[in-house]
Amino acid sequence: MILSHKKKKIALIGYRLSGGGSDKVMANLSLFFEKQGFEVDIIIVLNEVSFPYSGKLVNLGLLKNKSNGIFNKIRRLKALRRYLNENQFDFIIDFRFRTKIIQELILARFIYNARTIFTVHSFLIDHYMPNNSWLTRLMYNHCYANVATTDEMKRFIENKHQLNNVVAIHNPLYFDEIKEKCEDKIDFDFEFIIAIGQYENEIKQFDKLISSYAKSDLPRKQIHLVIAGNGDELKLKKTIVEHKIQNFVHLTGYQNNPFKYLSKAKFLVLSSKNEGFSNVILEALACETPVVSFDCDFGPRDLIQSFENGILVENQNWKKLTEVMNLFASDEVLYQKCKQNTLKSTEPFLLEKIGNQWLNLLQAD
Numbered sequence: 001m002i003l004s005h006k007k008k009k010i011a012l013i014g015y016r017l018s019g020g021g022s023d024k025v026m027a028n029l030s031l032f033f034e035k036q037g038f039e040v041d042i043i044i045v046l047n048e049v050s051f052p053y054s055g056k057l058v059n060l061g062l063l064k065n066k067s068n069g070i071f072n073k074i075r076r077l078k079a080l081r082r083y084l085n086e087n088q089f090d091f092i093i094d095f096r097f098r099t100k101i102i103q104e105l106i107l108a109r110f111i112y113n114a115r116t117i118f119t120v121h122s123f124l125i126d127h128y129m130p131n132n133s134w135l136t137r138l139m140y141n142h143c144y145a146n147v148a149t150t151d152e153m154k155r156f157i158e159n160k161h162q163l164n165n166v167v168a169i170h171n172p173l174y175f176d177e178i179k180e181k182c183e184d185k186i187d188f189d190f191e192f193i194i195a196i197g198q199y200e201n202e203i204k205q206f207d208k209l210i211s212s213y214a215k216s217d218l219p220r221k222q223i224h225l226v227i228a229g230n231g232d233e234l235k236l237k238k239t240i241v242e243h244k245i246q247n248f249v250h251l252t253g254y255q256n257n258p259f260k261y262l263s264k265a266k267f268l269v270l271s272s273k274n275e276g277f278s279n280v281i282l283e284a285l286a287c288e289t290p291v292v293s294f295d296c297d298f299g300p301r302d303l304i305q306s307f308e309n310g311i312l313v314e315n316q317n318w319k320k321l322t323e324v325m326n327l328f329a330s331d332e333v334l335y336q337k338c339k340q341n342t343l344k345s346t347e348p349f350l351l352e353k354i355g356n357q358w359l360n361l362l363q364a365d
Contacts, residue, residue, distance in 0.1 A: 008362075009039045009087065011114070014095040016048035016061070019198070019230070019254065021171070021279040022121040026095040027051035028174045032355035041087065043080065045096070050256050052177055058083060077103075081111050089114040091144070091362060097127040101135065108139045115144040117361070121171075123274035123297045125157060136161040145361060149277035150298045167361060170302070171277045172354035173346055178286045182263035192224040192250075193325070194265040194289075196258055196280045199231030202273070207239045209271040212322045214243035218329055228261060230254045263287035267310070267328055267335075271321065275299040285309060285346045290338040292324050303349075307334065309341040 010033055014026040026042065030053045034040045040055030047061030060076050084092070092114045098104045108116070118140055120128045129136045140146055146166045148154040154168040193213075197204040206227055213225045225248060227236070233251055240249045255261065258280075262268065268284040270293035277299040281291050285303065291310035293300040294317075304310040311328065313321050328335050347353075 007037055007039050008090045009041070010091045010093065011041045011043055011084065011087070011089045012055075012093050012095065013043045014045075015097075016044050016046040017042065017053055017057075018048040018050040021276065022095045022097070022119065024051055024279055025119075025121070025171050026093075027053040028172050028351055029093075029355065029358065030054045031174065032172070032351050032358075036355070036359065041089070043083070045076070052174075077106075077111070084111065084113050092116045094118050095121070097122070098129070099127055101130050105135075105139055108143065112143075117145045117147055118143060119147045119149075120153060120157065120276075121149055122276040123153070125153075125160065129157070129161060133161045137163065141165065145364075147361070150302055152298045153276070156298075169357045169361065170349055170354055171279055171282065172351040173282050173286055173349045174351050175286055175346070178259050178283060181257045182259040182287050184257055184260035186260050186264060188224075188226070188250075188264070190224050191222065192226045192265055193218065193267050193269055194226045194228065194261055195269050195271065196228045196255075196262070197272070198229050199227075199236065204229070205271045205273060207235050208318060209269060209321075210236060210239045210245075210249055211243060212271070212318050213249070213269075213325065214245050216322045216325045216329075218325060219245055219248045221329055223266060223329055225249045226252060226261060226265065228252045228255045228258055259283065259287055262289050265289050267292055269321075269325065270294065270300060272296055273316070278303065281310075282346060282349055285342040288339060288342045290328070290335065290342055292321070292328060294321065303345070305341075305345065307338070309338050309345045311338070 012026050012030055014023050016023050017027055030040050030042055034054035041058055042053055042055050043058040045060050047059055063076050065072050092112050141163055146163060148157055148166055148168050149171055151168045154166050157163060157166050195209055199206050240246055262284050267290045274296050281303045284291050291304055293304055293312060295301055295312040295315050304312050306312045311324050313324050
C-alpha cells in the first residue's frame, strides 16, 4: 500500500543511527518507508552510524565541534531549519528524547514546517514532554500526532496532559537483519544467560542483577551471565568481586551485533526499573530465546505471555527473579515449551505489519 501516485517526502529525525532503541525504530522504518515509495531523509544530531537504513543521511553531527557551545548549537539549528525549508517535506517524524524545553518549543512551533509526528519511547514521559501540562499542550497538541509505543503509555499521556492526538503503535521488528546476524560466531564456549542495555544510569539495575544471579543456582550449574552494553563498569566490577563470581560474569561492552549473543543465550533477563516498548525483548524472541523479565511499566507485558514464551516476575521482586532464573535452569520441559513459542509470538510486531499501521496514520487526513 502506497500513500498515493505522487512520491511523498518524509524526514526522520533522531539523535543517531546507533545504540538506542528509538534510533533502531527510526532505522527500521526508513527501510519500510522507502520500500513503500517514500523519499526518505534521515537527519541525525550525533555522528554515530551502525544500523542498516535506507534513504539519504543528513548528518548534523559533522557540524558539532568539541566545545559544543551555544554558537555551535545555533549553527546546527540554523542548518536544520534551512534544510527543512529547502526540501519541503510532507511529514516530519521526531524520534529524539526531548528534555530541553526552550529548544523543543522552538523546534515544535517554529522550525518544523510540515505535518509533524512526535514519538514517545519510554515510561519516563518527562524525557519527551514537559511535566507542565500547559507547556506540553502548547508544544504538542497542534502537531499531526504523538505516537506512544504501548496502549498503556497512550492512556498515561492522555490522562496526564489531556492531549487529543495520541495514538499507539508498537516498535517494529526487522526480522531479516536478525536472521542474518544471529548466525555469526562468538568466542564463548560455555552456557550463559544474557542482559543487554546501557548502564550509564540506574534504570537497567545490572548491579542488582549480578547480585541476584550470584544468589541463584546458575553459577553452580556452570551457567554464566553475559552483560552487553555501554557505561561505567566500575560499579558492576565491584559487585562481581564482592560476590566472588569473576569467572562467571562477562562484560562485553557495546555490541554492533547483539543478535549473535542473543541467539546462543539460554535466556534473556530484563531487570529494569521501567521500560518503553522493549526492543531487546522482541529481538530475543526473534532469536528464539525465551525471556525472564520484571513486569515493569510499560512494555514487557505486551510481549511476554508468562509461561508461554517467557516468565514475567512481580515488579522489583529480586528474590522472585532469582527463583525464576533457577526455575528456567532446572525445568527443561517448561523451558523448551517457552522456547518453542518465542518466534511465533513476534508475528504481530513484524516490520511489514507495524509499517502498515504507520501508513494508516499518515493517510488519516
